Amino acid sequence: MKPEYSNFLKQLGQVIESDRIITDALRRLALGTDASFYRLIPQAVVMVNTEAEVVQLLLLAGQHKVHVTFRAAGTSLSGQAVTDGILVRLAPTWNGIEVLENGGKLRLQPGVIGAHANRQLAPFQRKIGPDPASINACKIGGIVANNASGMCCGTAQNSYQTIDSMRLVLADGTILDTADPASRQAFVKRQPEMIATLASLRDEVAANQELTARIRKKFSIKNTTGYSLNALVDFQDPIDILMHLMVGSEGTLGFVSEVVYRTVEEHAFKASALLMFADIERTSRAVTALASAPVAAVELMDRASLRCVEDKPGMPDYLAALANDVACLLVEVRGTSQQELDQRLAAVTAVLAEFDTLHGNAFTIDADICQRYWNIRKGLFPAVGAVREKGTTVIIEDVAFPVESLAPAVLELQQLFSKYHYDEAIIFGHALAGNLHFVFTQNFTDAAEIQRYADFMDEVCVLVVGRYDGSLKAEHGTGRNMAPFVELEWGAQAYELMWRIKAAFDPAGILNPEVILTRNLRTHIEHLKPIPEAHDLIDRCIECGFCEPVCPSKNLTLTPRQRIVVMRELSRLERQHANLHRSDEYEQLLSDYQYQGIDTCAADGLCSLACPVDINTGDLSRFLRSERNARYGGRADWVAGHFELVANGTRAGLKMLDLTRAVIGDSALAGISKVANKLTFDALPQWHDAMPQASGSARPLAPTPEVAGAGVDLVYFPSCASRNMGSAKQDDDQRSLQQVTLDLAKKAGLTVIQLADQQAFCCGMPLESKGMFEQADAMREQLNQALLVASDMGRIPVVIDTSPCVFRMSQQLDKRIQLLDPVHFANRYLVPKLAITPVDDAVAVHVTCSTTKQGLGTELIKLAKQCSTRVVVPEDISCCGFAGDKGFVLPELNASALAPLRGQIKDCKEGISTSRTCEIGLARHGEIPYHSLFYLLDRVSTSQPVVAHSIRRDTLSQD
Structure with a gap:
């Protein structure tokens, strides 16, 4: 490390705790990676908690x-969020949201995810203006810093146009709050040179009519190339100019610590149409016509784009038969009422009447069909990424043309693809804004390939700027990718203005150098990210970061993207030292990855739902565990073959803990278990008051030939957890979940049977999570056979009382077996036969990972609302991080994942979920009792008469 950085970090350590100053190789690599195709490894990564820490850090820098370099979510595509200096990341504390003026404005800190901001505005039928495709992952800091736009916001609703006020920190530590008159006055006194410089630049531009006209023209279409020079012509007050220059400045001018947006209307009524045209010329003429129509979005896709998705599930059958010249438009019309929507649809249909379209031009309001259409558009970028050759990078470029030039521009782009042999390239984009994205794959492993890319980009620049005077970067930011071409687009005079702006804001040049402005004309082809093959499970990853918000370990160790980054580096180092002694660097990285990447991965699979190429990083973690745990195969065989002994031993162990607690008390037991946990290196769990007691017994209702033929409604197979783990001691209801389920079934008049020897069976999930796949499958097969017999070869549905078990079983058991998740069971078999009187107490709902993956989250919440008039669904918690037994042996994962919980449920009396182990962690960190939804449903319901229902109640016996 260079001396200046060592000295800086030494002094910074007096301001910021050492655990937030990260210098180890693994995390510098992992945390330093963003979604672009550039890689720089920072000297250190610093997690900042407050604005005051940012000020101190900048003063020391x-x-x-x-x-x-400041980093929010790292979803940026142009290399603006990587550095070989100090990378400053936002800690979870930067998530403040405040709705103002009945939704008319929204105050946000930079760590808020864009979609979460819109979630707060939804009750007011409002949203923030920017709508980037990454809105479920990107954060407000990045949205502002890149002046992100998207499919619907165009140039009228981006951050530049909708920003109301801003709080910011300059390179010298000066704080400015543009909404506060006192702060503005103080800033003018403290920064007279900057105020004078901005006023001078404003006047200089105003006196130059040619330059003013050029700036206005450049921003009449989407443009994020260079700085927001339109601030110099749109505003008079130097502070207003300063605020708008910060928008799109990519962290090169200062740090944005808070913004207030003027929000825009979110229309409740929508209709979409997928319109096919014979060629791109007719498609472009339709775009020009639609520009004056009341449309919300017009997305263009060329034939190559459609070919990428034509074989995907749910796509229209006719896509595969389209001719090679066909192009299409996806058009959306919106209204605040059905009447307004109908009026706008009539106007748009009239405009389209003069165009011949293939397969009609009908609009639909069917939400499922509309979603299918938009899935085509949203699936384009990942579709190319998913099929690229291993070792190549997927690149998405982002340009804008005057709308009237779309047709020839697309044709010339396609000619360039052919010339440079980018045969897989596709073109799509926001047609109304003249904004085109083109996606292709690139190998950066040798000089010839890098030169091919450089030559191609040179010609793209000539095409976009030289022929059409368009934007080289329409909405993805300049970054390193286009920094060498800013002068080409803007000309020497405007380019020099930008350098003067940079000097005024950051005279020492410490903020994000080589981004937006550079004197190095090779910046765009230096520091290219290697994408070596690592494993079939993850090689399709495009490192976009969409997976990160749902990962329970995101604030503790690594995210799925970061795990993949490290795995790729391990693979690269292993190849580099093939047949030689492994380097110390490799060995250290491998050692550190055990905890950071494998042990603390919850393997919940939610990352696959957010991933545009469907990667489940949990599968990788399980595979790596299988390699590590192979030596324990004999033990796993014994567990699989003697599960009844294991289960009974678990219950006996819990009973022993119950007895010990009764004798020595809670505090002593907690202290002893903490010591035991440390001495056994986390092998023994730490005890706490949310820990379960031993489950009370409930005699299995054994299936018999007589019962099976006499109107049995259900087979009930309790999970291992519910058979062995009972309620916590402080819970009001001390019945086991098994008993509650049977009581509910009886109340609903259902005839239920169980496996006589159910304690001997398990779906195998505990072994699967540890990578013991063979033994887990053996256990699953034993259960499969038992349930087939009990269910009369699948005729009788089987209810399972915990969602995680249902999810595994539904994927791997015989398809004849009709499995019922707790939510399905409640909604189909219980609620229709019960009289429910909802309670007025606030109830917290936790939607488990497996419930989400089964698409039952909404049903669970609706069910809770039938049982309580006040239901709270905590935000920013997707997986609780308990992950089977990890909540016992790695409690820090559970604690980190549930850190936002307590503050959101402080008014709740109880919480419900559908997984016993999850409920243990939720109760501990939520500090309220959590239990199965069945407890609540049983408490608020009574039997009601069932018409024409014949059952044998005498077969339903229990303790």
Whole structure:
């Protein structure tokens, strides 16, 4: 490490705790990666909690002349969020949201995810203006810093146009709150040179009519190339100019610590149409016509784009038969009422009447069909990424043309693809804004390939700027990718203005150097990210970061993207040292990855739902565990063959803990277990008051030939957890979940049977999670056979009382077996036969990972609302991180994942879920009792008469 950085970090350690100053190789690599195709490894990563820490960090950076780059979510595509200096990341504390003026404005801190901001505005039928495709992952800091736009916001609703006020920190530590008159006055006094410089630049541009006209023209279409020079012509007050220059400045001018947006209307009524045209020329003429129609979005897709998705599930059958010249438009019309929507649809249909379209031009309001259409558009970028050759990078470029030039521009782009042999390239984009994205794959492993890319980009620049005077970067930011071409687009005079702006804001040049402005004309082809093959399970990853918000370990160790980054680096190092002694670097990285990447992965699979190419990083973690645990195969065989002994031993162990607690008390037991946990290196769990007691017995209702033929409604197979883990001691209801389920079934008049020897059976999930696949499958097969017999070869449905078990079983058991998740069981078999009187107490609902993966989250919440008039669904918690037994042996994962929980449920009396182990962690960190939804449903319901229902109640016996 360079001396200036060592000295900087030493002094910074007096301001920020050491655990937030990250210098180890693994995390510098993992945390330093963003979604672009560039890689720089920071000297250190610093997690900042407060604005005051940012101020101190910048003061020290200026003193030691070290480079600082700010990072929000790292979804940026142009290389603006990577550095070999100090990378400053936002800690979870930067998530403040405040709705103002009945939804008319929204105050946000930079760590808020864009979709979460819109979630707060949904009750007011409002949203923020920017709508980037990454809105479920990207954060407000990045949205502002890149002036992100999207499919519907165009140039009228981006951050530049909708920003109301901003709180910011300059490179010298100066704070400005543009909404506060006192702060503005103080800033003018403290920064007279900057105020004078901005006023001078404003006047200079105003006096130059040619330059003013050029700036206005450049921003009449989407443009994020260079700085927001339109601020110099749109505003008079230097502070207003300053605020708008910060928008799109990519962290090169200062740090944005808070913004207030003027929100825009979110229409409740929508209709979409997928319109096919014979060629791109007719498609472009339709775009020009639609520009004056009341449309919300017009997305263009060329034939190559459609070919990428034509074989995907749910796509229209006719896509595969389209001719090669066909192009299409996806058009959306919106209204605040059905009447307004109908009026707008009539106007749009009239405009389209003069165009011949293939397969009609009808609009639909069917939400499922509309979603299918938009899935085509949203699936294009990942579709190319998923099929690329291993070792190649997927690149998405982002340009804009005057709308009237779309047709020839697309044709010339396609000619360039052919010339440079980018045969897989596709073109799509926001047609109304003249904004086109083109996606292709690139190998950066040798000089010839890099030169091919460089030559291609040179010609793209000539095409976009030289022929059509368009934007080289329409909405993805300049970054490193287009920094060498900013002068080409803007000309020498405007380019020099940008350098003067940079000097005024950051005279020492410490903020994100080589981004937006550079004197190095090779910046765009340096520091290219290697994408080596690592494993079939993850090689399709495009490192976009969409997976990160749902990962329970995101604030503890690594996210799925970061795990993949490290795995790729391990693979690269292993190949580099093939047949030689492994390097110390490799060995250290491998050692550190055990905890950071494997042990603390919850393997919940939610990452696959957010991933555009369907990667489940949990599968990788299980595979790596299988390699590590192979030596324990004999033990796993014994467990699989003697599960009844294991289960009974678990219950006996819990009973022993219950007895010990009764004798020595809670505090002593907690202390002893903490010591035991440390001495056994986390092998023994730490005890706490949310820990379960031994489950009370409930005699199995054994199936018999007489019962099976006499109107049996259900087979009930309790999970291992519910058979062995009972309620916590402080819970009001001390019945086991098994008993509650049977009581509910009886109340609903259902005839239920169980496996006589059910304690001997398990779906195998505990072994699968540890990578013991063969033994897990053996256990699953034993259960499969038992349930087939009990269910009369699948005729009788089988109810399972915990969602995680249902999810595994539904994927791997005989398809004849009709499995019922707790939510399905309640909604189909219980609620229709019960009289429910909802309670007025607030109830918290936790939707488990497996419930989400089964698509039952909404049903669970609706069910809770039938049982309580006040239901709370905590935000920003997707997986609780308990992950089977990890909540016992790695409690820090559970604690980190549930850190936002307590503050959101403080008014709740109880919480419900559908997984016994999850409920243990939720109760501990939520500090309220959590239990199965069945407890609540049983408490608020009574039997009601069942018409024409014949059952044998005498077969339903229980303790």
